[in-house]
Amino acid sequence: MNRLERLSPCKVNLLLNILGRRPDGFHELETLFFPLPLHDRLVFETTASGSGIGLTCTHPELPTGPENLVYRAAQSFFAATGLPPAVRIHLEKNLPLAAGLGAGSANAAVTLDTLNEMHGRPLSTARLHELAAALGSDVPFFLQGRPALAFGRGERLESLPELPALKNLAVLLVHPGFGVSTAWAYRALADFPEALNGRPGRARQLAEALLGGTLAEAAPHFYNALEAPVLRKYPLLQWFQDFFREQGAVVALMSGSGSTTFALLPTLEAAEKARASLQAIYQAPLWSAIVTL
Structure with a gap:
């Protein structure tokens, strides 16, 4: 029996610019993905040939059948390779659901890559990317571990080097205990024509500012078009x-589509102080994390 454990990271969108609705029903966009070392954990075990796909999960609200992206990623891998499905997967869910952090997409990407590794890498990197893009717009990003610009519906990637303006900063993330439906957020853009039909080039502009300047100089370029509908419905997120x-x-x-808010602060101490100040005021259940860059 072959057994592998893998950490599954998350991301924030430093910028998300919507460029209109496409004929296929998706939205054309440009975004700047930034990976963060906060993780779910996945355990993979090969089982007897033909035993199928078995998925278990620590989160009671997550389905463990074909509705789950991990299960669908495994189905996709076995269909693409022609290998008989034979794997048991356990998902330890540490990251919040419907949070705009791409955790489910990362789970799917890690599943594709790990199953490919366990079976001797029968699929090329390009083929894995195709399978990932079919599973979801954010999934291809998690097949590579670098910051990246993304275009199209998010599947066309342009990897970036490290971003000097972010070096040594602290990232404070807060999830308020409720999620936001991505599908709803995109539908609600119809009420905000300027956010729905953004100015092209903003993502590359932010990337260039982070590569060649300071965070203070880059700060005005950070932007998320989906804040228009989401902050109207959930003013708490504006308060954060x-x-x-x-x-x-x-x-x-x-x-992303929320509901996670992230803040870039100059030091770890500043981030810890901001979190403590928030927890002293906000009495409802709250998920938070701090990452140093």
Whole structure:
């Protein structure tokens, strides 16, 4: 029996710019993905030939059948290779659901890559990318571990080097205990024509600012079009941003379709102080994490 354990990371969108609705029903976008070392954990075990795909999960709200991206990624791998499905997968879910962090997409990408490794890498990198893109727009990003610009519906990637303006900063992330439906957020953009039909080039502009300048110089370029509908429906998320700026955050933004807010602060101590100040005020259940870059 072959057994592998893998950590499954997450991301924030330093920028998410929507460029209109496409004929295929998706939205054309440009975004700047930034990976973060906060993880779910996946355990893979090969089983007897033909025994199928078995998935278990520590989170009671997550389905363990074909509705789950991990299960679908495994189905996709075995269908593409022609190998008989024979794997048991356990997902230890540490990251919040419907949070805008791409954790489910990362789970799917890790599943594809790990199954490919366990079976001697029968699929090329390009083929894995095709399977990932079919599973979800964010999934291909997690097949590579670098910051990246993404275009199309998010599947066309352009990897970036390290971003000097972010070096030695602290990232404080807060999830308020409720999720936001990605599908709803994109539908709700119809009420915000300027956010739905953004100005092209903003993602590359931010990348260039982070590569060649300071965070203070880059700060005005951070942007998330989905904040228009989401912050209107959930004003608490706007309050989080305002609070973190009062605590010294240079940037505070919603990631993806939410509901996670992230703040960029100059030091670990500043991030810990901001979190403690928030916890002293906000009495409802709250998931938070701090990462140093």
